[in-house]
Amino acid sequence: ATPVVTVWGHGFKTSPASAVLVNAASAHVLDYEPMSSPSTHAVSPVLPAVIALAEAEGRDGRDIVTACAKGFEMQHRLLHAAAETARAQRRFHPPGMVGVMGSAVAAGHLLDLDTKQLRNALGIAASRAGALLANAGTMAKCTHTGNAAAAGLEAALLAQRGFDANENILEHAQGYVAAFMGGDTFDYARLLDFGNPFRIVDPGMAFKFFPSKYPTQFAITAALELHARIGDPSRITRVSITTPLMADVDRPKPQSGLEGKFSFQYGAAVALLDGKVRIDSFSDARRFRPDMEELLSKIQVTQSKEIPLDFRKMYVSLSVETKDGTRHVAECRTPKGFWGVSIKPEENREKLRDCMSQLMTDAQIEECVRLTNQLEDLDAGGVKQLVKLMSGTVMNND
Numbered sequence: 275a276t277p278v279v280t281v282w283g284h285g286f287k288t289s290p291a292s293a294v295l296v297n298a299a300s301a302h303v304l305d306y307e308p309m310s311s312p313s314t315h316a317v318s319p320v321l322p323a324v325i326a327l328a329e330a331e332g333r334d335g336r337d338i339v340t341a342c343a344k345g346f347e348m349q350h351r352l353l354h355a356a357a358e359t360a361r362a363q364r365r366f367h368p369p370g371m372v373g374v375m376g377s378a379v380a381a382g383h384l385l386d387l388d389t390k391q392l393r394n395a396l397g398i399a400a401s402r403a404g405a406l407l408a409n410a411g412t413m414a415k416c417t418h419t420g421n422a423a424a425a426g427l428e429a430a431l432l433a434q435r436g437f438d439a440n441e442n443i444l445e446h447a448q449g450y451v452a453a454f455m456g457g458d459t460f461d462y463a464r465l466l467d468f469g470n471p472f473r474i475v476d477p478g479m480a481f482k483f484f485p486s487k488y489p490t491q492f493a494i495t496a497a498l499e500l501h502a503r504i505g506d507p508s509r510i511t512r513v514s515i516t517t518p519l520m521a522d523v524d525r526p527k528p529q530s531g532l533e534g535k536f537s538f539q540y541g542a543a544v545a546l547l548d549g550k551v552r553i554d555s556f557s558d559a560r561r562f563r564p565d566m567e568e569l570l571s572k573i574q575v576t577q578s579k580e581i582p583l584d585f586r587k588m589y590v591s592l593s594v595e596t597k598d599g600t601r602h603v604a605e606c607r608t609p610k611g612f613w614g615v616s617i618k619p620e621e622n623r624e625k626l627r628d629c630m631s632q633l634m635t636d637a638q639i640e641e642c643v644r645l646t647n648q649l650e651d652l653d654a655g656g657v658k659q660l661v662k663l664m665s666g667t668v669m670n671n672d
Contacts, residue, residue, distance in 0.1 A: 275288040275289035275292050276288075276289055278290055278293075278329075278330050279293035279294070279326040279329055279330055280293060280329060280661050280662075280664065280665045281293050281296050281297065281665075282296075282297045282300060282322075282664045282665065282666070283300065283633050283664070283665070283666040284296075284665075284666055285665050285666045285667040290326045290327065290330055290427060290431070291424045291425075291427055291428045291431075292424070293322075293326055294322045294323050294326045294420075294423045294424045294427050295420045295421065295423070295424040296420065297322035297325070297326070297420075297423075298318045298319060298321075298322040298323070298419045298420040298422070298423035298424065299318075299416040299417050299419060299420030300416075301317065301318035301321065301322060301419065302315055302318040302369075302415070302416045302418075302419040302420070303416040304485040304553060304629075305415075305482075305485055305486055305487055305535050306482055306485040306625075306629065307482070308479035308480060308481050308482065309479060309480040309482070309488045309585065310346075310349065310350055310353070310473070310474075310479055311473075311477045311478075311479075311480070311585065311586055311613060312350075312353040312354060312356075312361055312368075313353075313368065313488065313585055314349055314350075314353060314368035314369055314372055314373070315368070315369045315373070315419060316345075316346045316349045316350065316369075316372075316373070316376060316474075316479070317346075318369070318373070318419035318420075318423065319345075319349070319369050319372075319373025319374065319376055319377050319419050319422040319423045319426065320341075320342055320345035320346060320349070320373070320376045320377055320380045320423065320426075321342060322423050323345075323377045323380055323381050323423045323424075323426060323427040324338050324341045324342055324345065324380050324381070324384065325338065325657075325661065326427065327341075327381055327384040327385065327427070328384065328654075328657050329657065329658065329661050331384060331385075332654040333384055333654060333657070334652060334653050334654050334656075334657060335648075335649040335650050335651060335652030335653070335656065335657055336650050336651075337383075337384060338649060338657065339649060339650050340383060341380040341381070341383040341384050342380060343472060343474065344379050344380055344383050345376040345377060345379050345380030345381075345383075346376065346472075346473070346474045347468055347469065347472055347473055347474065348372070348375050348376045348379040348380075349372040349373060349375065349376040350473030350474065351464065351465050351466075351467070351468060351473065352371075352372045352375060352455065352465065353368065353372055354464050354465075354473060355455070355460055355461045355462065355463075355464040355465040356455040356456050356459070356460055356461075357456050357459035357460070357461070359456070359459065360455060360456025360459055360460075361456075362583065364407075364454075365406070365407065366403075366404050366405055366406065366407065366454060367405040367406065367407050367409070367410065367415070367418050369405065369418050369419045369422050370403060370404050370405020370406075370418045370421070370422055371403050371404065371405070371454045371455075372403075373418075373419055373422030373423065373426070374399045374400075374402050374403050374421075374422040374423075374425050374426045374429070375396060375399050375400065375403070375426065375450075376422075376426065377399070377422055377423045377424075377425070377426020377427055377429075377430075378392075378395045378396055378398070378399035378426040378427075378429045378430050379392070379395075379396070379426075380426075381395075381426060381427045381429075381430035381431070382395050382430045382433070385430050385431070385434050387430060387433060387434060390441070391433045391434060392433070393441040393442075393443075394432075394433040394437065394438045394439050394441060395429045395430045395432070395433035395439075396429075396439075396443055396444070396450075397438070397439025397440045397441060397443040398428075398429035398432055398433060398437065398439045399425060399426050399429040399430075400439075400443045400444075400449065400450040401439070402421070402422075402425035402426075402429065403422075403450065403453075403454060404454075405418035405421070405422070407522070410487070410522055410536055411522070411525065411528075411532070411533045411535070411536040412532070412533070413532065444465075445462075477586070477613050477614070478613055478614065479613070480585070480611055480612050480613045481611035481617060481622070482611060483609070483610045483611050483621070483625060484541070484551040484555075485535065485551075485552075485553055485555075485556060486534070486535035486536070486541055486551070486556065487523060487535055487536045488585055489517070489518070489520055489523050489538070489585070489588070489590070490523065490535070490536070490537070490538060490540075490541035491606075491609040491611075492517075492588065492589060492590035492606040492607075492609055493515060493517070493538045493541045493542045493545075493590045493592065493606070494541045494542065494544075494545045494551050494609070495606040495609040495610065496542070496590055496591065496592040496604040496605060496606040497541070497542040497543075497545035497546045497592055497604070498545045498549065498550075498551070499604040499606075500546060500592060500594050500602050500604050501545060501546050501547075501548075501549045502549070503602050504546070504594060504596060504602060507546050507547045507565070507569065508565075509596040509597050509598070510546065510569065510572060510594055510595070510596055511572065511595050511596060511597055512572055512574070512594070512595040513542065513543075513546070513569070513572055513573040513574070513592065513593070513594050513595075514573075514574050514576065514592070514593040514594075515538055515539070515542055515573065515574070515575045515576070515590065515591070515592055515593075516575075516576050516577075516578055516581070516590065516591045516592075516593075517538055517575060517576070517577050517578070517581065517588075517590050518577065518578065518581040518582065518583050518588045518590075519577045519578070519579055519581075519583065520538075520577065520583070521577070522536065523536055523537065523538050524537075524538060524539075524575050524577060525537035525538075525539060525540065526539050526570065526573070526575070527570060528540050528561060530558055530561060531555075531556040531557045531558045531559075531560060531561040532556060534555075534556050534561055535556050538575055538590070539570055539573045539575060540561070540566075540570065542573065542592060543566060543569045543570055543573060544556075544560065544566070546569065546594070547565055547566065547569060552628060553628060553629070553632075586613055588607075589605055589606060589607040590605070590606055591603065591604070591605040591606075592604050592605070623643060626639065626642075626643060627639055630642065633666055634663070638663055641663060642660065642663045642664070645659065645660045645663070646660065
């Protein structure tokens, strides 16, 4: 493939769609990215496609921000327009459904597609939509966002070259809304109310501070509170967790550290044992240590239909009994980074440093932070400088 777009962290370039496939999967593989409402991972299907075209086409930071705003809004509006019952009954992982449409719209902005071309791009993208929820907790999950980002970008590139599709793909009786969004219950007025306000502003996004599925953030937060009270975790005799009806997060014995990201039990256990939850908390080495095996056997999850399924209304409660008969209780309704709850810049930078330290020196991390903080004002040269930092080659050259 023609070396045009950088593969982040690997120091080489390849074709735009191929690079975006890897970069978008990489952006989601830790399950560390923000959560939209209604819930989806809106960043990884869009940002890698936008950065790729900005690098290839020599676009500036303001173009990146504008394209991302359009791509995020497309995803948010599609889900917002779908009835709550349709969202609850979905069979597909949301990034696979809406991410490809967001990627196509964002790429369409940077490719300056006209109305007809953009309608064709959405038609092409819609035929690439879909990702199965059964693959949550497996390595395949991160490919959902990778495929969505790459397919949306490719759809826009094909449309730019004159490739066509059904221009009425949303409303067609056998089209996108009928297949993925509940058909007759879909509210087109909500879809078309773009920017009033932008969904990324209201309700905004929730930022994760633990690299795991969003509902586990509640269990982890409550468990960290109890860790501080209990002290020595070997004193624990029983743990009871009460959660909403979320069968896919009820995993008593995860088969790997990766699957632990999708387990109420594992998230609570690692927080109770270690008093912190970081990237290496979900390694196989941590999953299969004797203390973890022992504590997992003491955890009981009860799922209650009385607790709302909506992430913005749900809660998780923990009860921990110790050898002296004491019962410690904690409940979490708003984990750190929750919608509408302010985050201190230093808290966000700590997370950034933890992620980037796998690849960059401290000086490179600070330069990356500096550039992203002024992204909207970067010229094309500044964008290329940022991408070079993300390539993984800078550290080796310094």
